[in-house]
Amino acid sequence: MKILVTGGAGFVGSHIVDLLLEKGHQVRVLDCLEPQVHGAGRAVPGYLSPEAELIVGDVRDHDAVRRALEGVEAVFHQAAAVGVGQSMYEIERYVSANSLGAAVLLDTIHRERCQLAKMVVASSMSIYGEGLYVCAGCGPVHPRLRPEAQLAAHQWEMLCPRCGGATRPAPTPEDKPLLPTSVYAVTKRDHEELFLSVGEAYRIPTVALRYFNIYGPRQALSNPYTGVAAIFSCRLLAGNRPLVFEDGLQSRDFIHVRDIARANLLALEKSGADYHAVNVGSGRATSLQELLALLAGRLGVELEPEYVNRFRAGDIRHCSADIGRARSLLGFEPSIAFAEGVDDLAAWARTQRPVDGVDGAREELARHGLIRS
Numbered sequence: 277m278k279i280l281v282t283g284g285a286g287f288v289g290s291h292i293v294d295l296l297l298e299k300g301h302q303v304r305v306l307d308c309l310e311p312q313v314h315g316a317g318r319a320v321p322g323y324l325s326p327e328a329e330l331i332v333g334d335v336r337d338h339d340a341v342r343r344a345l346e347g348v349e350a351v352f353h354q355a356a357a358v359g360v361g362q363s364m365y366e367i368e369r370y371v372s373a374n375s376l377g378a379a380v381l382l383d384t385i386h387r388e389r390c391q392l393a394k395m396v397v398a399s400s401m402s403i404y405g406e407g408l409y410v411c412a413g414c415g416p417v418h419p420r421l422r423p424e425a426q427l428a429a430h431q432w433e434m435l436c437p438r439c440g441g442a443t444r445p446a447p448t449p450e451d452k453p454l455l456p457t458s459v460y461a462v463t464k465r466d467h468e469e470l471f472l473s474v475g476e477a478y479r480i481p482t483v484a485l486r487y488f489n490i491y492g493p494r495q496a497l498s499n500p501y502t503g504v505a506a507i508f509s510c511r512l513l514a515g516n517r518p519l520v521f522e523d524g525l526q527s528r529d530f531i532h533v534r535d536i537a538r539a540n541l542l543a544l545e546k547s548g549a550d551y552h553a554v555n556v557g558s559g560r561a562t563s564l565q566e567l568l569a570l571l572a573g574r575l576g577v578e579l580e581p582e583y584v585n586r587f588r589a590g591d592i593r594h595c596s597a598d599i600g601r602a603r604s605l606l607g608f609e610p611s612i613a614f615a616e617g618v619d620d621l622a623a624w625a626r627t628q629r630p631v632d633g634v635d636g637a638r639e640e641l642a643r644h645g646l647i648r649s
C-alpha cells in the first residue's frame with residue numbers, strides 16, 4: 277500500500293514509518309520539521325529511514341497536503357504541536373496547527389476524492405482530563421480537576437466529587453466523559469472528532485487511537501514541553517536534579533513508543549476498531565517516584581529529586597488506560613514491560629546531548645501563572 281504519515285519525522289510517526297516499511301508498504305512523510313523538536317536548522321533527523329519519501333511542509337499548506345496525498349491509500353495523521361503547558365499561552369498556534377491542520381487535511385482528502393482504505397488519527401488521553409476513580413460509598417466517579425483550595429492545602433489525592441470521601445484510581449475506559457483541561461487536549465479532541473465524523477460521513481474506515489504517556493527512543497529530550505520521562509532523563513543526564521511537582525505519587529500509564537506504533541499497524545490491518553476511539557496504553561499505573569528510581573538507576577546517576585512543593589495548573593492526579601477495547605477490537609497487547617522500556621529510553625538518552633531547557637520552561641509557565649503553590 278502507498279501510505280502517508282503526517283508528522284512522520286517525529287517521535288511516534290517515525291516508529292510507524294519503520295514498521296510500515298518493514299511490512300513492505302511504500303511510505304511518504306509530510307513533516308514541517310518543527311524547530312522545537314528538530315532544532316533551529318530544521319534538520320532531517322538521522323533516524324528517519326531514507327526509504328521513506330519526505331515532503332517538508334506544513335499540514336495547513338493546501339498545496340503540500342495535495343502533493344502528499346497523491347496516490348495514497350491510507351493516512352496516519354500524527355502531525356501536531358504537543359506541549360500541553362505551552363498550549364495554554366500559545367493558544368492560537370496550537371488551535372491552528374492542530375485543529376485547522378486536521379481540517380485542511382480532511383478537506384483535501386474529500387476534495388481530491390482520495391480513495392482511502394483507512395485513516396488513523398493520533399488522539400490523546402489528555403481528552404479525559406482526570407481518569408476514572410472509585411469511591412467506596414458512591415462507586416465509579418468522574419471528577420473534574422481537584423479544587424484550587426485543596427491543592428493549595430497540598431492535599432493531593434482526589435476526593436469524591438459527591439461525598440468528599442477518599443477515592444482510588446481505576447483504569448479509564450473510552451466511555452468516560454471527556455473533560456479536556458488544556459488547549460492541547462481540546463485540539464486533540466478536535467482531531468478525534470473531526471476524523472471520526474468525516475470518516476463516517478464518507479465511509480472511510482477511521483480509527484482514533486488515544487495514546488497514553490509515550491516514552492522511548494527518539495523522544496525529543498531537549499524539548500522541555502515534552503513528557504515527564506524525557507524531561508527527567510534530560511535533567512539527570514545534565515547533572516541537574518529533576519523537579520517533582522506535588523509529592524511524586526501521582527501516576528500515569530507509560531507506554532513504549534514501539535507498542536504505540538504496533539497499535540497503529542493493527543488499526544490499519546484490522547477492521548474491528550473502524551469508526552471507534554481506542555485507548556492505547558500499558559494498562560498499568562506507575563508513579564513518578566517509581567519512574568525516577570528506575571531512570572536514575574538505568575542512567576547510573578545519583579541525584580536527589582527536588583520536590584518543589586508546588587503544582588502545575590491543569591495537571592491531573594491519576595489516569596491509566598482500560599485496554600479492554602484495544603484487546604477485543606484490535607487484538608492489541610502491550611509487549612514491552614516498563615523496566616525493559618526504560619532501558620531502551622536510557623540507551624537512547626545516553627547517545628544524545630540534550631540541552632536542559634526545563635528551568636526556562638518552568639519560568640515561562642510561572643510567568644503565566646501556571647505553576648502555583
Ligand code: UD1
Binds near residue numbers: 358405461508521
Ligand atoms: C500531558 C498530556 C498528555 C501528553 C503529555 C506530554 C494531559 C492530561 N495529558 O500529560 O496527553 O502526552 O502531557 O506532552 O494533559 N512533572 C514533574 N516534573 C516535571 C515535569 C512533569 O513533576 O519536570 C509531573 C507533572 O506535574 C505531572 C506528571 O509529571 O504530574 C506528568 O506530566 P507530563 O509528562 O507533562 O504529562 P501529563 O500531564 O500526564
